[in-house]
Amino acid sequence: MLLVTRKNLFSEPTRLAISVGGVAVSVLLITFLLALFRGWNEKVGGFVENVDADIWIAREGTTDFLAAGSILPTERGEQLSSVPGVERWSPLIVRPMTATKGATKDGTEMDVQLVGYDPQSAMGGPVRMEEGKGVPGPGEVVVDEALSHRYGVDIGDSIAAAGRDWTVVGKSSGGDFVASQTIFVALDEAQEALEMEGLATFFLLKLRDPSQGEQVAEAIESADPRVLAITNDDFAAATRDRVLSDVIPILMVILILAFTVGLVVAALTIYTATVEKAREYGILKAVGFSNGYLYRVVFEQSLVTGLLGFLIGAGLTVVVGPLTQEVVPQFVVFIRWQDVLGVAGFTLLMVLIAAYVPTRRLAAIDPVAVFKA
Amino acid sequence: MPDRSMVLQMQAVTKVYGTGDAAVAALDSVDFQAQTGEVVVVMGPSGAGKTTFLTIAGALLRPTAGTIEIAGTDITRLREKDLPAIRREKVGFIFQSFNLLEALTALENVRLVIADEATTERAATNRARELLDMLGLSHRLKSLPKQLSGGEKQRVGIARALANNPDLILADEPTANLDSKRGLEVMRLLRRIAIELDKGVVVVSHDHRMREVAHRVVWLEDGRFRSDVVTARDPVCGQVVEVEVAPTASFEGHSYYFCAEQCLKLFEANPHRYAGPAE
Numbered sequence: 001m002l003l004v005t006r007k008n009l010f011s012e013p014t015r016l017a018i019s020v021g022g023v024a025v026s027v028l029l030i031t032f033l034l035a036l037f038r039g040w041n042e043k044v045g046g047f048v049e050n051v052d053a054d055i056w057i058a059r060e061g062t063t064d065f066l067a068a069g070s071i072l073p074t075e076r077g078e079q080l081s082s083v084p085g086v087e088r089w090s091p092l093i094v095r096p097m098t099a100t101k102g103a104t105k106d107g108t109e110m111d112v113q114l115v116g117y118d119p120q121s122a123m124g125g126p127v128r129m130e131e132g133k134g135v136p137g138p139g140e141v142v143v144d145e146a147l148s149h150r151y152g153v154d155i156g157d158s159i160a161a162a163g164r165d166w167t168v169v170g171k172s173s174g175g176d177f178v179a180s181q182t183i184f185v186a187l188d189e190a191q192e193a194l195e196m197e198g199l200a201t202f203f204l205l206k207l208r209d210p211s212q213g214e215q216v217a218e219a220i221e222s223a224d225p226r227v228l229a230i231t232n233d234d235f236a237a238a239t240r241d242r243v244l245s246d247v248i249p250i251l252m253v254i255l256i257l258a259f260t261v262g263l264v265v266a267a268l269t270i271y272t273a274t275v276e277k278a279r280e281y282g283i284l285k286a287v288g289f290s291n292g293y294l295y296r297v298v299f300e301q302s303l304v305t306g307l308l309g310f311l312i313g314a315g316l317t318v319v320v321g322p323l324t325q326e327v328v329p330q331f332v333v334f335i336r337w338q339d340v341l342g343v344a345g346f347t348l349l350m351v352l353i354a355a356y357v358p359t360r361r362l363a364a365i366d367p368v369a370v371f372k373a
Numbered sequence: 374m375p376d377r378s379m380v381l382q383m384q385a386v387t388k389v390y391g392t393g394d395a396a397v398a399a400l401d402s403v404d405f406q407a408q409t410g411e412v413v414v415v416m417g418p419s420g421a422g423k424t425t426f427l428t429i430a431g432a433l434l435r436p437t438a439g440t441i442e443i444a445g446t447d448i449t450r451l452r453e454k455d456l457p458a459i460r461r462e463k464v465g466f467i468f469q470s471f472n473l474l475e476a477l478t479a480l481e482n483v484r485l486v487i488a489d490e491a492t493t494e495r496a497a498t499n500r501a502r503e504l505l506d507m508l509g510l511s512h513r514l515k516s517l518p519k520q521l522s523g524g525e526k527q528r529v530g531i532a533r534a535l536a537n538n539p540d541l542i543l544a545d546e547p548t549a550n551l552d553s554k555r556g557l558e559v560m561r562l563l564r565r566i567a568i569e570l571d572k573g574v575v576v577v578s579h580d581h582r583m584r585e586v587a588h589r590v591v592w593l594e595d596g597r598f599r600s601d602v603v604t605a606r607d608p609v610c611g612q613v614v615e616v617e618v619a620p621t622a623s624f625e626g627h628s629y630y631f632c633a634e635q636c637l638k639l640f641e642a643n644p645h646r647y648a649g650p651a652e
Binding site: 003004007008011012279280283284285286287288289290367368370371 | 477
């Protein structure tokens with residue numbers, strides 16, 4: 001770093017603090033929002049992705065896992081066994097609803113996805129068991145640990161859902177959709193509680209050759225246009241899209257605002273510092289320093305400001321992110337090093353733009369002016 | 374007599390500001406020379422073209438016509454981007470208002486201009502320390518400009534001007550912001566630099582005391598050097614004025630000359646205060 005850069009920066013700690021603070025707030029916001037987006041993305045699509053199925057079958061018109069108004073008679077699933085390439089199938093009931101903590105309906109209300117799965121096939125059941133009994137029996141439910149953490153529901157507690165009381169016997173992970181969490185019961189229990197005997201929401205298919213998913217799905221839809229057949233990956237993507245498509249434009253606006261705030265604060269402080277020191281830059285020109293040297297001083301000041309702002313902002317995200325998630329469970333943050341690198345790139349862009357305008361001002365400084373007293 | 378070499382040679386240098394009817398010639402076909410080992414003082418009334426002369430001589434401003442050689446290099450043939458290197462290596466500037474960088478210590482102000490790719494930081498620091506030692510500032514190396522007196526600031530400025538061992542030193546009113554004692558110290562220092570370090574020192578000044586240290590005094594007026602000028606010192610402000618055109622007053626048998634009516638009025642209001650041996 002040039003001597004003039006170092007001195008200019010650190011001889012005015014207040015200005016430096018404002019400048020670095022502006023960039024840090026910007027970096028904090030950008031990193032936070034990216035981490036939030038990644039967190040939601042991970043959570044929302046995670047369950048569908050982890051279900052041990054290659055194809056999901058739903059009623060035609062179904063868009064995703066969360067808004068599935070699909071009803072399928074289970075006898076139709078039997079026919080799927082004969083579709084070439086299908087190894088096995090399993091019915092699944094999914095119903096978004098409000099459950100209450102405690103055996104009565106006076107308890108805390110919880111948004112859940114009640115999942116009724118076949119314990120024998122285990123397809124569509126808990127992704128990972130964390131604690132307790134893995135397969136729920138009659139009147140028993142396995143809840144996602146995010147629900148447990150959020151509402152203080154523990155093993156042995158009762159929850160009321162679908163008009164019945166259920167005893168919590170296990171906690172699983174991987175079923176957190178941020179706004180709602182999965183609770184798992186046996187398929188026949190769900191059918192009885194929801195009065196859906198002989199019906200299912202989805203059929204899950206396992207193929208002999210998973211790479212044939214697209215072809216098999218097409219074949220199923222051709223054979224029966226009343227159903228939707230979609231590969232697991234596509235269904236996960238559609239589920240993510242359901243939640244995030246409305247959020248992404250909002251996040252983008254906030255990202256742009258955060259970038260602009262950082263840019264404006266950095267640019268203004270660097271520009272005013274340059275203007276205030278115009279005479280000193282004139283002196284440097286007069287005694288033989290080139291414009292290139294002066295540009296380097298300003299760019300270095302800007303880069304150091306950006307680096308400090310980035311380190312503070314990114315550091316704060318790492319510290320504050322998990323704390324925020326602890327207080328607000330919906331604030332799911334997932335920090336990826338690729339995103340941190342990306343934010344570093346954004347910061348670099350920010351400070352380079354911030355330094356550009358002052359350099360034009362530098363070029364216009366007339367060294368002859370320093371001869372005036 | 375030591376061998377002297379030409380450090381500044383200006384031939385038929387003209388500088389015109391503006392165009393057409395609005396054109397003003399700040400310098401009008403000026404010839405000027407300065408050698409190593411001499412102090413040349415350029416005097417003249419305000420607006421005579423002294424600053425233009427100095428900035429053109431220092432490769433800060435391009436002349437409209439004419440040639441300028443600094444230590445053997447014809448700077449009028451150089452491209453704009455080559456001039457900073459000439460200013461840095463061949464010219465040392467001393468300014469009226471010192472023009473030190475406020476955030477840098479005395480040592481750093483001097484070291485800054487030395488540091489380049491060819492000089493190590495340690496060598497630059499040693500050189501700066503040496504110069505400040507020579508100028509009696511060894512106890513002020515780490516002082517910021519705001520902690521220095523005017524005289525000390527100017528000595529730091531002089532050290533900076535000498536940092537790259539240039540052949541030519543250009544000083545713009547170097548005593549104007551100093552009291553008489555400090556001003557005299559600076560003037561003597563400039564003479565020492567010219568003689569002992571074998572530099573060509575060109576000083577633009579209004580200060581009549583500069584004559585005491587000058588090897589030559591030249592008079593610049595209306596953009597031209599004049600050799601037939603009789604000058605006197607304004608007893609009120611101390612400026613050197615041209616007798617022929619200056620406002621004048623007589624007191625106790627002596628004639629006094631003034632830079633402007635304002636000084637004349639001050640004198641007339643209290644002549645005893647200002648009258649001394651007329652120059």
